[in-house]
Amino acid sequence: MACKNCTTLSQKRQFSTTGEVTRFLRRLRGLVDDGRITEFPSFTDLADVEDDASWPDVIECQFGCPDCGAEFTFKTNSHHDKAPQWLPKLVLFRRR
Numbered sequence: 312m313a314c315k316n317c318t319t320l321s322q323k324r325q326f327s328t329t330g331e332v333t334r335f336l337r338r339l340r341g342l343v344d345d346g347r348i349t350e351f352p353s354f355t356d357l358a359d360v361e362d363d364a365s366w367p368d369v370i371e372c373q374f375g376c377p378d379c380g381a382e383f384t385f386k387t388n389s390h391h392d393k394a395p396q397w398l399p400k401l402v403l404f405r406r407r
């Protein structure tokens with residue numbers, strides 16, 4: 312029942328280095344540009360998150376898979392000293 316479009320994003324991830332985050336954010340931008348995932352209006356615009364690790368203290372970006380409706384959140388909050396996380400929200404498979 313895995314969705315081919317977003318299966319590579321469906322694992323929860325935690326990032327321990329800024330390099331990992333940078334690479335992941337670049338990949339996310341590519342996926343959004345290609346229309347593979349949709350960016351939802353949320354606390355942070357992905358476009359406002361720079362590549363040079365000068366990120367805002369609090370980031371919360373939300374995305375969805377247009378094929379299966381799965382939702383994903385990328386978030387980090389340096390005030391709480393939490394590692395940046397990628398959180399898939401499991402939703403029931405639904406067809407358009």
Ligand SMILES: [Zn+2]
Pocket residue numbers: 314315316317318376377378379380381
């Ligand atoms: Zn999907």
